Amino acid sequence: MIAQLAVEIPYWGQSLLRVVGGLVAVLLPAGTIVYLFLFKMMSFMQSRLGPMEAGPFGSMQLFAEVGKWLQKEDIVPENADARIYKIAPIIVLVSTFLLVVVIPFGPDAWFTNFSAGVFYALAIGSVSVIGILVAGWSSANKYSLLGGLRAAGQLIAYELPMVLAVVGVVIQAGSMNLQDIVMAQNTGEIFGWSGIGFPFVLTQFVGFLIFMIAVQAELTQAPFDMPIAESELVSGYMTEYSGFRFLMFFIGEFATAGVFALIASVLFLGGWGIPFSWFGWETIDQVDNWMNIAGPVIMFTKMMVLTGIIMWVRFSYPRFREDQLQRFAWKVLIPLSLANIAVTAIVKVVV
Amino acid sequence: MTMLSERQQLSYIASQAADARLNVELETEGMTLNIGPQHPATHGTLRIIARLDGEQVIWAEPSAGYMHRGYEKLTEVRTFPQVTSLINRIDWLGSFANEVPFILAAEKLMEIEAPPRAQHIRTILFELSRIANVGLFLGDLGVQMGAITPVFLAFRDREYVLNLIEGATGGRFHPNFDRIGGLKDDLPQGWIDETRQVMKKLRGFCDEIEDLLFGNEIFQSRTRGIGVIPADVARQYGLSGANLRASGVDWDLRRDQSLPMAWDKVDFKVWTHPDGDSWARCWVRLQEVRESTKIVDQLLDTMPAGPVMAKVPRIIKVPEGEAWVSTENPLGEMGYYVVSKGDLGPFRVKIRSASFNNISITPWVLKGVYVPDIITILASLYFILGDIDR
Amino acid sequence: MPKLPGLIKGLGVTMGTLVRTVKDGANTVQYPHAKESPPVRARGVIALREDNCTACMLCARSCPDWCIYIEAHKQLAPPRRAGGKPRQVNHLDRFDIDYALCMYCGICVEVCPFDALFWSPEYEYSEPRIADLLHDKTKLGEWMETVPEAPALEVGAEKKK
Numbered sequence: 001m002i003a004q005l006a007v008e009i010p011y012w013g014q015s016l017l018r019v020v021g022g023l024v025a026v027l028l029p030a031g032t033i034v035y036l037f038l039f040k041m042m043s044f045m046q047s048r049l050g051p052m053e054a055g056p057f058g059s060m061q062l063f064a065e066v067g068k069w070l071q072k073e074d075i076v077p078e079n080a081d082a083r084i085y086k087i088a089p090i091i092v093l094v095s096t097f098l099l100v101v102v103i104p105f106g107p108d109a110w111f112t113n114f115s116a117g118v119f120y121a122l123a124i125g126s127v128s129v130i131g132i133l134v135a136g137w138s139s140a141n142k143y144s145l146l147g148g149l150r151a152a153g154q155l156i157a158y159e160l161p162m163v164l165a166v167v168g169v170v171i172q173a174g175s176m177n178l179q180d181i182v183m184a185q186n187t188g189e190i191f192g193w194s195g196i197g198f199p200f201v202l203t204q205f206v207g208f209l210i211f212m213i214a215v216q217a218e219l220t221q222a223p224f225d226m227p228i229a230e231s232e233l234v235s236g237y238m239t240e241y242s243g244f245r246f247l248m249f250f251i252g253e254f255a256t257a258g259v260f261a262l263i264a265s266v267l268f269l270g271g272w273g274i275p276f277s278w279f280g281w282e283t284i285d286q287v288d289n290w291m292n293i294a295g296p297v298i299m300f301t302k303m304m305v306l307t308g309i310i311m312w313v314r315f316s317y318p319r320f321r322e323d324q325l326q327r328f329a330w331k332v333l334i335p336l337s338l339a340n341i342a343v344t345a346i347v348k349v350v351v
Numbered sequence: 352m353t354m355l356s357e358r359q360q361l362s363y364i365a366s367q368a369a370d371a372r373l374n375v376e377l378e379t380e381g382m383t384l385n386i387g388p389q390h391p392a393t394h395g396t397l398r399i400i401a402r403l404d405g406e407q408v409i410w411a412e413p414s415a416g417y418m419h420r421g422y423e424k425l426t427e428v429r430t431f432p433q434v435t436s437l438i439n440r441i442d443w444l445g446s447f448a449n450e451v452p453f454i455l456a457a458e459k460l461m462e463i464e465a466p467p468r469a470q471h472i473r474t475i476l477f478e479l480s481r482i483a484n485v486g487l488f489l490g491d492l493g494v495q496m497g498a499i500t501p502v503f504l505a506f507r508d509r510e511y512v513l514n515l516i517e518g519a520t521g522g523r524f525h526p527n528f529d530r531i532g533g534l535k536d537d538l539p540q541g542w543i544d545e546t547r548q549v550m551k552k553l554r555g556f557c558d559e560i561e562d563l564l565f566g567n568e569i570f571q572s573r574t575r576g577i578g579v580i581p582a583d584v585a586r587q588y589g590l591s592g593a594n595l596r597a598s599g600v601d602w603d604l605r606r607d608q609s610l611p612m613a614w615d616k617v618d619f620k621v622w623t624h625p626d627g628d629s630w631a632r633c634w635v636r637l638q639e640v641r642e643s644t645k646i647v648d649q650l651l652d653t654m655p656a657g658p659v660m661a662k663v664p665r666i667i668k669v670p671e672g673e674a675w676v677s678t679e680n681p682l683g684e685m686g687y688y689v690v691s692k693g694d695l696g697p698f699r700v701k702i703r704s705a706s707f708n709n710i711s712i713t714p715w716v717l718k719g720v721y722v723p724d725i726i727t728i729l730a731s732l733y734f735i736l737g738d739i740d741r
Numbered sequence: 742m743p744k745l746p747g748l749i750k751g752l753g754v755t756m757g758t759l760v761r762t763v764k765d766g767a768n769t770v771q772y773p774h775a776k777e778s779p780p781v782r783a784r785g786v787i788a789l790r791e792d793n794c795t796a797c798m799l800c801a802r803s804c805p806d807w808c809i810y811i812e813a814h815k816q817l818a819p820p821r822r823a824g825g826k827p828r829q830v831n832h833l834d835r836f837d838i839d840y841a842l843c844m845y846c847g848i849c850v851e852v853c854p855f856d857a858l859f860w861s862p863e864y865e866y867s868e869p870r871i872a873d874l875l876h877d878k879t880k881l882g883e884w885m886e887t888v889p890e891a892p893a894l895e896v897g898a899e900k901k902k
Contacts, residue, residue: 044759046503047768142384146406146722222497223569226723316563316755317748318570319497321723322406433805436846500755507768514780521782521860527846535851539782539892563754566747656896 018111025100029258029303030251035062036304037311038254045315069250072243079140080240088138089241089248091131096255098124103262104179106272106295107287117178118170121263122163125218128256129155132220132227135249136237147236150322151227154217157329158224162214164337165207168344169200169267182271183284197275201268203347206340208268210333215260216310217329219253223317224325257307265302272299359579362719365407381409386725388417394491395736399713401725408725411717413710418740423700430696431457431531431667439525441704442738445484445681447476447516450529453700455610456676456689457531460669464611468657469533474613475546475650476516476528477678478643482553483512484681485593485636485643488733489560492633495730496573501564508556511549518542531667533660543651550644557641565637574630578716578728581627588715589708592683594732597635598627604679612678617649629731636733668695682706682738702741706734781892783862784845786876787838788884793857796831800849800858808842809849810835838881840866841874861887 009017039061043050051058076082101111102121114120129152136148170176173184181200188198201208217224220236228236238249265271272295281287320328382403388396396417402409422441426434438453439446451473458464465473490505513523519538520526528535564570580590585598595602603621605614622638624631669691677686683705690699709732717725762768770777779785796813812835817827850858861884868874876884 041759042499044762044767045755046500047507047758047762048503049762049767049769049771052771142382222499225497312752312755315500316751317498317567318493318564318573320569321573321721323721324572429805430803432803432848432851433846436805436844436848500758504758510768517783518780519782521780521784521847522845525844525846535847536782538895539780540895542895559754562750564751567751568747571747 022097022100022111025103025105026097026255026259027251029262029300029307030255031062032304033254033258033307033311035059037308041308041311042315045312066247069247070244074243074245075240077140077240081138081140084134085138085240086245088131088135089245089252091134092128092252093248093255095124095127095131096252096259098127099256099259100262102178103259103266103299104182104272104295105299106292107284108289109272109292109295110179113179114177116176118166118176118181118267121178122159122166125162125260126155126159128252129159132237135241136227139237139240141240144237144239147227147239151220151237153322154220154224154226154325154329157326158214158217158333161210161329161333161337162218164334164341165204165210165214166267168204168207168337168340171341171344171348172200172203178266178271179284182266182273185270186273186276187282197270197273197277199268199270204268204340204344206336207344208264210337210340211264211268212306212309213333215257215264216313217325218260219257219310221257221310221314223313223319225314225319226322226325257310258303261303261306261310262299264306265299269302269306271302272296274298358576359719362407365719384722394734397710397734397736397739399717399725399729401717401722403722406721408717408720408722411714411725413713415707415710415736415739418736420737420741422702422741426697426700428696431669434697434700435529436525436527438702439527440737441702441741442484442680442682442685442706442735443524444487444735445480446524447480447520447526447528448484448678448680449685450527451477451612452676452678452680452685453687453689454529454531455612455678456674456687457669457691457697458611459674459676460672460689460691461531461663461667463532463661463663465533466658466661467613467655468537469659469661470611471613471650471654472519472534472538472659473529475647476519476526477612478647478650479512479516479546481681482640482643482647483509483516485640486512486553486556488636489557489564489633489640492730493564495726496564496570498564498567498570501560504556504559504563508553511552515542515546515549518545530660531669532663533658537659543654546647546651550647553644554641557637557644561637565634571630573723573727574633574731575628576626577629577724578720578731579626579628580712580716584712584715585627588712590683590712591705591708592679592681593635593639594632594683594709596621596623597631599623599625604677604684608678610676610678613650614646616653617646619646619649629727632731632733666695668693669697677703680705682733682735683709685738704738704741706736706738707741710734710739779862779864781862781889782860783864784847784860785862785864786840786860786866786884786887787843787850787881788859788861788888789836789838789878789881790857790859790885791833791836791878791882793855794833794836795855795857796833797854799852799854803848803852805846805848806842806844808839810837810839833878836878836881837875839875841871859885859888861885862889863887 039050039058051061054060054064076085099121102114102117104110104113132151132155133148136144136151169181173181175181185199186197190198190202220227228238238246241249276282384401384403386399386401388398398414398417399411400414401411422437425437429437435450435453438449441449486509487505490502493499493501516526517523519542520528580598582598582600585595585600601621601623606621609615619642622635622642624635671691671693673688673690675686675688677684684703685705686703688701688703689697692698716728720728796811798811801807801809801811813831813833815829816832818830820827847860850860863884
């Protein structure tokens with residue numbers, strides 16, 4: 001992985017670095033998103049300042065919250081199915097960690113380089129649905145059950161537009177390998193001008209929109225937060241959870257938002273690269289080593305921008321009703337994404 | 352006069368079919384969901400027992416009384432000023448409006464009228480309490496639908512109105528300012544200019560809410576065609592206020608009654624809407640807030656000079672008799688039937704509160720709707736628990 | 742549903758509020774670092790002027806919650822003029838207001854015929870123990886220092902005689 005750094009690290013060291021890197025890659029975006037967007041941006045949009053007491057400008061608020069949740073009593077409801085009840089948050093969180101291993105952060109800064117990285121990412125993204133459904137069912141609470149059932153319907157319905165939107169990108173890049181997709185965008189040209197590379201968001205704009213809407217629905221954020229629906233179901237499938245388990249759901253929600261934003265920036269915005277024509281690189285071997293350090297920073301920035309948009313929409317819109325949600329997915333998004341694939345394929349063959 | 356919308360007819364048929372399914376097929380049991388007294392959606396401790404088939408309601412029934420404070424019993428052993436300070440707390444969001452019908456009933460029994468300046472200031476404070484109450488409704492509407500931002504904007508702009516009320520009366524939520532024969536005090540200096548500026552800010556707030564919430568397509572698809580209440584059904588169930596006007600009935604007690612208040616001295620429009628759905632109820636209330644700001648501006652321009660208290664004895668004993676006065680409160684029609692036996696306090700007071708009748712329509716209107724629509728319809732009917740339970 | 746202007750306008754409102762908060766500051770006050778000052782007439786706490794009180798019991802009788810406790814005894818005071826009879830006055834033993842019960846309605850301040858009770862806008866007197874919320878004569882006398890002057894009235898008001 002970091003073999004290019006001129007230091008010999010033994011194998012156990014490399015594994016340790018990968019584990020630590022994975023943890024950082026998931027938890028750092030989650031923490032920053034929670035602080036910057038949930039605490040601060042939401043507050044500023046509501047004419048208030050947000051947490052200000054814990055640390056300078058409230059920066060330690062997240063740690064205070066983590067500490068608070070950790071010291072709460074761990075309740076398992078009497079009628080709940082205890083084993084499954086305890087497993088459910090772990091399933092949700094594990095799927096996030098599994099998702100981040102396939103994202104490239106630099107020319108050599110990646111965890112694994114599957115040749116079918118896109119396929120793997122979309123498949124793993126669906127695993128969290130099981131966790132949510134199981135959480136709702138095993139809680140022995142009518143509200144949680146309603147939330148879990150709504151979640152099952154919604155998340156499965158919105159998997160399809162997400163997958164179909166990505167197919168357009170794969171057609172255009174010609175490969176399912178995420179590293180190849182990044183290279184195709186950064187070395188590409190628009191009508192012969194390579195000033196800004198060729199981020200796929202330009203031609204796949206419809207696909208980008210569909211992907212972002214599907215991501216919003218996969219994260220059960222407003223306007224698609226029927227499974228949580230605070231004013232009706234209290235917390236939906238999360239109602240009965242407290243303490244560390246709730247913390248896992250909470251962190252999982254924002255970590256998944258960050259990871260999906262990372263995937264979107266890889267697929268549509270050019271990933272870890274800035275246009276290679278500025279440096280005169282052509283293939284991946286020509287990319288300098290400092291890109292291994294700058295790459296994660298660039299990815300972080302792009303992820304922040306996309307997550308900012310997701311959160312901005314979350315704070316501004318009311319929520320769809322369940323049947324309107326489903327109607328939107330099946331009758332509008334899927335035909336649109338199919339049309340997008342058709343047009344992309346035709347243009348690729350013709351042009 | 353609207354016919355039952357097609358959607359409502361279909362949902363009726365669906366609910367009958369669901370009921371039949373439950374009765375015939377013994378395998379599937381309908382789920383009884385308790386939208387219980389402790390719930391983020393109900394404005395207080397209201398309990399709605401709903402029988403569901405999947406996500407559709409088969410029947411629903413409200414169970415009120417969790418907040419009963421025994422007002423009518425309390426008034427039997429208190430004097431008139433003490434009762435005035437208590438009834439502030441019935442509709443606690445627009446609290447000055449609760450005092451006014453009671454004081455007017457007592458003045459009717461004493462056969463005195465407050466001086467014109469007092470009538471003017473009473474009407475201004477009444478309209479301010481309407482703005483405070485319905486302004487919060489506009490924000491609360493967002494939260495019920497899932498939009499978390501409008502409620503903060505509503506609280507922010509409600510603060511201006513509460514500061515005004517505090518400047519004049521000393522209390523933000525419970526002014527306790529009305530007295531038999533007039534008002535307790537006159538207005539402090541600078542209040543009129545401050546009120547004018549606050550009214551301008553509130554009109555800006557209404558525009559903001561219109562852009563953020565009412566113009567939102569998601570909000571419109573959540574509220575249009577939901578919970579249609581035709582005009583005759585609304586009248587039968589005794590709905591009042593914006594709920595009645597949203598069903599197309601042109602009924603406003605400020606204009607249709609002549610009370611010793613200053614509404615007949617101003618020009619205002621009574622907003623109605625021909626559909627009877629949730630969207631109409633919300634929209635009518637938004638327009639009412641705008642109209643109230645215009646009423647306050649007109650009243651401020653034409654404020655007469657003079658005393659704020661008529662000549663009343665120190666210790667007031669209201670003569671024997673019975674009187675009924677009702678006014679167009681922010682929530683609907685609120686009325687007091689005061690029976691006096693010549694004492695320091697009333698013998699019996701019957702309080703007709705608007706929300707009690709407004710939620711009586713819940714079993715009729717919630718048949719066949721989805722669970723999220725329950726929340727929409729309850730939010731658009733707009734009740735305050737203190738008003739239901741007293 | 743493609744993005745129609747209504748949805749975009751909503752996004753514009755929230756972003757506008759964010760920009761306004763960044764530029765002009767929030768609408769909130771960071772209590773306890775910064776404190777708001779309530780208006781002059783605000784009903785914060787009731788202050789007692791002991792010299793004026795004659796223990797007529799009107800305030801205790803008119804309180805809706807019966808939260809004022811008064812005990813007094815009659816005693817002889819020196820005559821006003823030399824050579825006159827000694828007068829009988831009420832001497833106040835105990836005048837407590839229980840702020841745990843008080844509704845802040847203001848009826849007691851209003852009915853007092855001798856101007857012994859005043860409103861003050863002080864509001865920071867919460868206690869960890871409920872029993873400490875019973876303010877006795879001395880504490881009520883201390884609140885007198887915080888009583889503001891009555892505000893000037895608006896144009897058109899009748900002059901107070």
